[in-house]
Amino acid sequence: MVFSSLIFIFVFLPLTIFTYYIVPRALRNFILVVASLIFYAWGEPTYIVIMLFSTVFDYINGLLIHKYKERKTITRLVLINSIVVNLGILCFFKYYGFVVDNINAVFNLGLTAKKLPLPVGISFYTFQTMSYVIDLYLGKVKMQKNIISFAAYVTMFPQLVAGPIVKYGDIAKQLNNRKESLDMFGEGVELFVIGLGKKVLLANNIGILWSSVKALPMNNLSVLSAWLGIIAFTFQIYFDFSGYSDMAIGLGKMFGFHINKNFNYPYISKSITEFWRRWHMSLGSWFREYVYIPLGGNKKGRLKQYRNIFIVWFATGLWHGASWNFVFWGLYFGVFLVIEKTFLLKWFDNKPKFIGHVYTMLIVIVGWVLFEFDNITQGLAFIKVMFGFGTHSLIDGSALYYLYTNALLFIVIILCSTPIPRKVFLSLQSKLKMIGVIVVPIIYMLIVFVSTAYLVNETYNPFLYFRF
Known part of the structure; x- marks a missing residue:
């Protein structure tokens, strides 16, 4: 089940909200847990056992760390056990086949690896349960005594399958002492509708262009077609994932619950450093807090800082998938981050802002090629087409057709990837006053209506981050 599905919007969500608000406050976490388990089990009931195991396992680890908090040797063993088991489960389901394939390639063996479907959301909830145990060990949070409250944190369906990654410390107080309100509920509905529009109306429509370009034989691609295609993917993945994040935060x-935002207009960035402060912020925050800083961060000299950056970005790439293209994608950004920290950011200080912006978008767009093509050879071949290497024509009939039929959509998505529409909307809302009270709900209802019409008639409704 995905948020951008009719059964979720018109059946699951209304029933869950109704049940949640009619029961006594003491039972609301329980209702969330039950609803979340139903949501998760909808597509893969078997793997619900793994999530339940992770929940109970790290709940018990929390109890042990609290009980033996004066005995560092025992708590350290509990922490290590938690990390090893959690990462072991994640690696088995996510990287088992990848490891076997690489062993076969290196040693020329014929080992067979059974294809295991990836449990949806395992990369996200594994990091969440680990954050609880690590922070408890470090004394940053208090032990959660109530297993239902802890289960609500781990299994919460709004951000279960694709984030944002919610660290336990960010939500600990809200688990037992949150106050729902009509204003907050309304804000949630607005965010959900905006996210739905991003996903269904923008991501899905521009994604059709990328699917068409990617399906073309590489020899038939023109330079313009290649650029139009990968720019389409650049916006598809942004509106797909940021739209889902908006829906999750709104829910x-x-x-x-107050869940921290996950995107902050990353495509207006003027450096790769800034880009990664704006893109998938919860993942960046997790790696910074639990990997980069424990390794020493930037406090042990330049060389160790660069080493730490490459370790983090190797791990970031590998976290996205069991394929070498993700590893190269991560290290690719690691290289540019090191270059920026060495001299490039200072060089940009005295230059017009548009230079940094053009540089950033060029690096990001090329990076999305590495990200999207599982086959590295094909990805590099696509990059060659983009930059005119080989006998590919600059422009052809297909490229002109793609440009003509998607020109308006490109204008809309470029504008919507900036803060401009939001600023204009808020300005009009404040100036219109009473008129705005009528017009704004109508706009949101139109988004829901048109999105529903698309979901009824269209079969193209992928969600890119489900595979992570």
Whole structure:
């Protein structure tokens, strides 16, 4: 089940909200847990056992760390056990086949690896349960005594399958002492509708262009077609994932939770450093807090700082998938981050802002090629087409057709990837006053209506981050 599905919007969500608000406050976390388990089990009931195991396992680890908090040797063993088991489960399901394939390639063996479907959301909830145990060990949070409250944190369906990654410390107080309100619920509905529009109306439509370009034989691609295609993917993945994050944060507000935002207009960045402060912020924050800083961060000299950056970005790439293209994608950004920290950021200081912006978007767009093509050879071949290497024509009939039929959509998505529409909307809302009270709900209802019409008629409704 995905948020951008009719059964979720018109059946699951209304029933969950209704049940949640009619029961006594003491039972609301229990209702969230039950609803979340139903949501998760909808597509793969078997793997619900793994999530339940992770929940109970790290709940018990929390009890042990609290009980033996004066005995560092025992708590350290509990922490290590938690990390090893959690990462072991994640690696088995996510990287088992990848490891076997690489062993076969290196040693020329014929080992067979059974294809295991990836449990949806395992990369996200594994990091969440680990954050609880690590922070408890470090004394940053208090032990959660109530297993239902802890289960609500781990299994919460709004951000279960694709984030944002919610660290336990960010939500600990809200688990037992949150206050739902009509204003907060309304804000949640607005965010959900905006996210739905991003996903269904923008991501899905521009994604059709990328699917068409990617399906063309590489020899038939023109330079313009290649650029139009990968720019389409650049916006598809942004509106797909940021739209889902908006829906998740909005759903959280409907149930009284404040979840930190995950995107902050990354495509207006003027450096790769800035880009990664704006893109998938919860993942960046997790790696910074639990990997980069424990390794020493930037406090042990330049060389160790660069080493730490490459370790983090190797791990970031590998976290996205069991394929070498993700590893190269991560290290690719690691290289540019090191270059920027060495001299490039200072060089940009005295230059017009548009230079940094053009540089950033060029690096990001090329990076999305590495990200999207599982086959590295094909990805590099696509990059060659983009930059005119070989006998590919500059422009052809297909490219002109793609440009003509998607020109308006490109204008809309470029504008919507900036803060401009939001600023204009808020300005009009404040100036219109009473008129705005009528017009704004109508706009949101139109988004829901048109999105629903698309979901009824269209079969193209992928969600890119489900595979992570």
